Amino acid sequence: MDILPLDLQENIEETTSLLETLKSRNEHMFLAAILITSFGKNKSQLEDINKQLKGVAQKHSCELKLLNYQQEQGLNSSLPLGNNLIKIQRSLITTSTAIFVPFTTEELCSSSRESLYYGLNALSNNIILADRKELKNPNGLILGTPGSGKSFMAKREICNTLLTTNDDIIISDPENEFSPLVNAFGGQVINISPNSKDFINIMDINLNYSDDDNPLSLKSDFLLAFFEQIFSKGLTPIEKSIIDRCIKLVYQSYLSSPKDENIPLLIDLYNLIKTQKELEAQNLAVALEIYVTGNFNYFNNRTTVDLNNRLVCFNLKELGTQLKKVGMLVVQDQIWNKVTRNRNLKVATRTYMDEIHLQLKEKQTANYTIENWKRQRKYGGILTGLTQNVKDFLASPEITSIFENSDFICMLNQGGGDREILAKYLNISPTQLSYVTDSPAGSGLLKVGNTTVPFVDKFPKDTELYRLMTTKPNEIIK
Numbered sequence: 001m002d003i004l005p006l007d008l009q010e011n012i013e014e015t016t017s018l019l020e021t022l023k024s025r026n027e028h029m030f031l032a033a034i035l036i037t038s039f040g041k042n043k044s045q046l047e048d049i050n051k052q053l054k055g056v057a058q059k060h061s062c063e064l065k066l067l068n069y070q071q072e073q074g075l076n077s078s079l080p081l082g083n084n085l086i087k088i089q090r091s092l093i094t095t096s097t098a099i100f101v102p103f104t105t106e107e108l109c110s111s112s113r114e115s116l117y118y119g120l121n122a123l124s125n126n127i128i129l130a131d132r133k134e135l136k137n138p139n140g141l142i143l144g145t146p147g148s149g150k151s152f153m154a155k156r157e158i159c160n161t162l163l164t165t166n167d168d169i170i171i172s173d174p175e176n177e178f179s180p181l182v183n184a185f186g187g188q189v190i191n192i193s194p195n196s197k198d199f200i201n202i203m204d205i206n207l208n209y210s211d212d213d214n215p216l217s218l219k220s221d222f223l224l225a226f227f228e229q230i231f232s233k234g235l236t237p238i239e240k241s242i243i244d245r246c247i248k249l250v251y252q253s254y255l256s257s258p259k260d261e262n263i264p265l266l267i268d269l270y271n272l273i274k275t276q277k278e279l280e281a282q283n284l285a286v287a288l289e290i291y292v293t294g295n296f297n298y299f300n301n302r303t304t305v306d307l308n309n310r311l312v313c314f315n316l317k318e319l320g321t322q323l324k325k326v327g328m329l330v331v332q333d334q335i336w337n338k339v340t341r342n343r344n345l346k347v348a349t350r351t352y353m354d355e356i357h358l359q360l361k362e363k364q365t366a367n368y369t370i371e372n373w374k375r376q377r378k379y380g381g382i383l384t385g386l387t388q389n390v391k392d393f394l395a396s397p398e399i400t401s402i403f404e405n406s407d408f409i410c411m412l413n414q415g416g417g418d419r420e421i422l423a424k425y426l427n428i429s430p431t432q433l434s435y436v437t438d439s440p441a442g443s444g445l446l447k448v449g450n451t452t453v454p455f456v457d458k459f460p461k462d463t464e465l466y467r468l469m470t471t472k473p474n475e476i477i478k
Contacts, residue, residue, distance in 0.1 A: 108130055122435060132448075135448065142410045145415055148412035152441070168349045169350045193318035194298050200334060247269070267293075298323070339376055339381040413438065443457065
């Protein structure tokens with residue numbers, strides 16, 4: 001060893017050290033070619049830029065060499081084609097290779113044919129593609145303060161769904177924000193109001209309404225939630241029993257001969273309740289009277305709208321405060337009818353429910369919504385709820401199950417208290433929370449399954465599609 005040249009001894013020591021590192025630290029060996037492409041308006045400017053690059057490299061103990069007579073091969077190798085035409089490579093171990101690759105950046109890019117575009121990764125600028133059908137539970141939530149872009153985000157997904165998939169789409173729209181977009185795509189807008197000619201029968205049902213042989217079990221839950229909206233003080237056990245008894249009786253004609261003309265009306269249930277001997281039955285009939293023969297008799301009609309259109313929007317804006325909660329509940333029931341029919345046709349049904357927190361204030365109504373949230377998945381339903389009031393949304397312990405049954409959550413700009421709540425329920429780090437703190441419209445955090453990525457979505461404003469989707473008052477007026 002003493003007579004070996006000094007440089008050879010150093011090479012032996014370096015090789016021995018490298019072998020020890022590969023063995024003891026579970027490292028791997030890579031052959032890497034690192035290419036830097038520089039541009040200049042002319043040869044003189046290009047030479048100046050190359051000198052600056054060499055100076056930066058030398059400052060960090062690195063050396064850059066020009067690819068003389070190999071510029072074309074170098075340019076093609078630096079393109080994202082995965083083809084290295086330069087035969088100059090050097091060996092690097094895992095730790096050294098990691099310096100050049102941002103392994104800390106989490107990406108979200110599904111290869112499914114029905115993947116939808118959700119913007120760009122705020123860290124890497126890579127495209128975010130996701131298919132909610134690949135998730136264990138495809139239900140989702142879009143959360144954000146007013147003006148953060150909740151409705152716009154929902155409309156973006158609706159447009160992509162219409163163009164990429166064969167899914168049906170239903171929208172529950174309390175503020176009439178979706179009608180222009182629905183009309184532009186040839187969808188059907190159903191105006192639910194006392195002055196509308198579009199009627200919905202609150203008693204609608206079909207034989208596929210439930211998984212078991214008795215479709216009345218789920219219909220009874222819905223009608224009990226409807227009565228709870230009427231009775232602000234809630235229903236007693238006796239009143240629930242009377243309603244359940246009458247529901248079974250009023251549907252006997254339909255179950256024996258399942259035709260549309262045999263589906264009862266609300267007045268049929270009202271008349272049946274009046275014939276019951278209990279005193280509570282008379283109180284129920286009096287409370288129901290305004291919805292049968294009074295000013296709120298809108299739902300005491302046979303359904304006159306066609307729900308076979310691929311894109312359907314229920315406009316609830318003109319219902320007023322008293323009827324809006326009832327209307328949203330009735331729309332949920334119509335959605336369930338559509339989902340159960342589509343199940344046999346093997347068609348997925350996507351539902352968007354704006355201001356969903358309004359349906360979670362009364363216990364019976366909240367329970368019905370939560371059960372609906374849980375069971376739609378196995379029927380091919382994909383629910384999306386939009387709300388700005390995260391505190392109100394999580395006021396009830398039962399409602400947290402909606403979070404547990406939602407693997408898709410889009411978080412736009414959040415208020416201080418809401419950020420703390422979301423951090424607790426979704427295990428969001430302080431660094432991730434910075435992306436929903438005073439963030440501009442159309443940017444935030446996207447949680448898809450176990451992956452959480454920050455995103456930005458800068459939609460071009462000089463397009464017809466933007467004009468149809470925007471909800472900013474000044475832009476709408478313009």
